[in-house]
Amino acid sequence: MSSDAIDVRVYVSQGIAENAYLVRAPASEAAVAIDPGGAAEDMVRDLASRGLRLEAILLTHAHFDHVEGVATLAARTGAPIYLHAADRPLYDHAGQQAAMFGMYVEPPPPPDHALAHGDILEMAGLRFEVRHAPGHSPGHVLLYVADAGVMFVGDVVFAGSIGRTDLPGGDYAQLMRSIREQVLSLPDETVLYPGHGPATTVGHERIANPFLAPQFGGGLA
Numbered sequence: 001m002s003s004d005a006i007d008v009r010v011y012v013s014q015g016i017a018e019n020a021y022l023v024r025a026p027a028s029e030a031a032v033a034i035d036p037g038g039a040a041e042d043m044v045r046d047l048a049s050r051g052l053r054l055e056a057i058l059l060t061h062a063h064f065d066h067v068e069g070v071a072t073l074a075a076r077t078g079a080p081i082y083l084h085a086a087d088r089p090l091y092d093h094a095g096q097q098a099a100m101f102g103m104y105v106e107p108p109p110p111p112d113h114a115l116a117h118g119d120i121l122e123m124a125g126l127r128f129e130v131r132h133a134p135g136h137s138p139g140h141v142l143l144y145v146a147d148a149g150v151m152f153v154g155d156v157v158f159a160g161s162i163g164r165t166d167l168p169g170g171d172y173a174q175l176m177r178s179i180r181e182q183v184l185s186l187p188d189e190t191v192l193y194p195g196h197g198p199a200t201t202v203g204h205e206r207i208a209n210p211f212l213a214p215q216f217g218g219g220l221a
Contacts, residue, residue: 006126006148008193013038018065019195021152025125030055032124033073034143034152035195040069044076054079055123060154061140062091064098066195070108080112087139115141131182135175136163142182150191157183159200162211
């Protein structure tokens with residue numbers, strides 16, 4: 001999807017169907033990758049065919065399906081890796097995480113930069129605001145591009161659902177607080193790009209998400 005303010009391309013991995021994104025301002029010759037999963041080679045080819053330089057690899061969190069392609073993308077592009085420090089233990093054990101699901105992930109290289117709540121990243125012609133949103137994982141962050149009215153939400157919230165909290169480091173009450181404070185506080189028209197499934201909006205999830213809308217038994221909206 002693209003608009004006058006932002007160009008977003010999605011790459012869906014096989015199997016787990018994780019969404020990875022290449023993002024840039026339409027006029028920018030650089031892009032950032034968000035959560036490169038199993039389709040990293042497709043991302044590399046697309047960068048080359050479009051003549052784009054990869055400026056950074058931004059990770060919303062460190063579950064193995066979201067970091068599966070980091071090693072490939074970092075080796076092929078030299079782009080620095082950004083991750084919240086609270087997810088570093090998960091990141092360092094990405095291979096073990098994958099093995100629990102009968103899969104293999106090449107161990108990613110150490111992150112270059114630690115993300116923190118309130119950070120502003122000016123990259124690829126865009127301004128990303130980092131919002132810490134724990135609950136799905138301890139160091140989960142959201143990446144908000146206010147000028148374009150979009151946010152990359154990883155596995156915090158989906159179209160019609162929310163992130164799971166039964167994995168190590170998950171906390172249901174914390175996740176719901178993160179959604180209320182960091183997602184539902186945004187304008188209804190804000191487009192949400194999740195780690196799995198289709199894009200949605202804040203307004204739609206506020207009234208139609210069964211975990212969030214009071215008429216379906218939720219209690220946040």
